[in-house]
Amino acid sequence: MPDGLERMTDAELDRVVRNALTVEPSPNFVGRVRTRIAADRAPMVPGGWLPPAMVGALLLAIAFGITLSPSNEVGSSGTDIFLTTAPVAQPRPAPSLVAARGVSSPKPQRALPTAGGETEPEEHQVLISPSDAAAYRRLFASVGKESYEIVSDEAAGPQEKTMTDIDIVPIAISPLNPDIEDQGAFQ
Amino acid sequence: MHEYVDRFPDSLTHVADERDREFDRLLAESSPLVFRIAYSVLRHREDAEDVAQEAFIKAHRNLRRLRDRGAFRAWLVRLTWRLAIDRQRANRRRANRDDQHAHSLPSITSGDAAIVNERAELVWKAIDALPRKLRLAMVLSAIEGHDIREIASLLRVPEGTVKSRLFHARELMKESLKCLMVSRE
Numbered sequence: 384m385p386d387g388l389e390r391m392t393d394a395e396l397d398r399v400v401r402n403a404l405t406v407e408p409s410p411n412f413v414g415r416v417r418t419r420i421a422a423d424r425a426p427m428v429p430g431g432w433l434p435p436a437m438v439g440a441l442l443l444a445i446a447f448g449i450t451l452s453p454s455n456e457v458g459s460s461g462t463d464i465f466l467t468t469a470p471v472a473q474p475r476p477a478p479s480l481v482a483a484r485g486v487s488s489p490k491p492q493r494a495l496p497t498a499g500g501e502t503e504p505e506e507h508q509v510l511i512s513p514s515d516a517a518a519y520r521r522l523f524a525s526v527g528k529e530s531y532e533i534v535s536d537e538a539a540g541p542q543e544k545t546m547t548d549i550d551i552v553p554i555a556i557s558p559l560n561p562d563i564e565d566q567g568a569f570q
Numbered sequence: 571m572h573e574y575v576d577r578f579p580d581s582l583t584h585v586a587d588e589r590d591r592e593f594d595r596l597l598a599e600s601s602p603l604v605f606r607i608a609y610s611v612l613r614h615r616e617d618a619e620d621v622a623q624e625a626f627i628k629a630h631r632n633l634r635r636l637r638d639r640g641a642f643r644a645w646l647v648r649l650t651w652r653l654a655i656d657r658q659r660a661n662r663r664r665a666n667r668d669d670q671h672a673h674s675l676p677s678i679t680s681g682d683a684a685i686v687n688e689r690a691e692l693v694w695k696a697i698d699a700l701p702r703k704l705r706l707a708m709v710l711s712a713i714e715g716h717d718i719r720e721i722a723s724l725l726r727v728p729e730g731t732v733k734s735r736l737f738h739a740r741e742l743m744k745e746s747l748k749c750l751m752v753s754r755e
Contacts, residue, residue, distance in 0.1 A: 396744065397740075399689065400693055400712040401715070406606060407605070409615070412601060413601050416597060416626045416627075
């Protein structure tokens with residue numbers, strides 16, 4: 384039985400407490416702390432996490448912008464020209480339309496029918512010959528914001544459309560050289 | 571301009587390296603103190619090392635706040651004490667739930683048998699009976715022989731407060747030891 388504890392002086396009491404606390408951590412304690420701190424340390428990225436986050440955000444913005452950007456189609460100009468099928472006419476394509484696809488939606492989008500009379504909503508591409516493309520461009524340039532029906536030649540049939548609203552630039556044929564007129568076109 | 575840009579990243583790594591070296595020095599110097607503070611509360615080597623390790627990790631995360639060594643050491647002491655008290659509470663809750671531990675005595679592993687003898691056991695009981703503020707002052711006074719000024723610096727209290735706490739702690743411990751001796755007889 385330990386004696387003298389109840390009669391200890393302050394110095395003796397301090398010594399007893401000091402002896403009770405004379406404990407050392409295990410020999411590898413400091414090494415374990417160093418290892419744990421090294422594992423806890425963030426990866427050494429220059430500038431921290433911010434540059435990779437910014438790059439990721441930029442890539443997302445580019446991908447989003449590419450997804451939302453409208454496709455370039457033939458005849459698209461600053462004016463809104465809607466090519467729609469005639470409500471009473473059969474949905475027949477113009478002969479010059481090689482592969483026309485449209486979007487079957489209630490809105491008057493560029494939905495050109497296919498040869499079978501059905502609209503395929505996959506693509507927005509309209510493939511026409513260059514000469515037809517040029518004709519369309521001239522038409523759209525001269526029309527402005529008005530909308531027009533464009534039907535195929537077969538659908539037009541015997542109907543004659545008056546071209547009063549379309550200004551077609553007259554073809555100016557300059558007269559032949561009077562000197563060679565009598566000789567004919569071919570010399 | 572190019573010279574400044576080239577030198578800038580080096581200066582940053584230089585600061586980080588210097589800070590890590592400083593922390594490594596603090597770790598080597600303070601590990602016995604931190605461990606003993608945790609041990610004085612928990613009286614369990616593994617728990618004390620866990621708490622001490624946690625204290626050092628938290629200290630490393632806040633390393634940029636290091637202005638002077640004294641302030642950081644004091645902060646580390648208070649942090650360790652707080653973590654040890656929290657762990658003691660958690661152990662007691664677990665003990666009450668599991669009914670595996672004694673009421674107030676922590677579990678003592680065989681590795682601690684050499685440390686704890688009968689006299690030390692009574693002293694520990696007396697220390698456990700102290701209020702927390704008095705207990706911390708008493709423990710710091712016993713660890714590494716800190717004087718009044720050093721304890722006041724670590725606890726961020728006036729020296730007079732430290733003296734008062736130590737006086738009351740010793741008186742209470744003598745009373746507790748007297749009672750314990752009587753109860754054993």
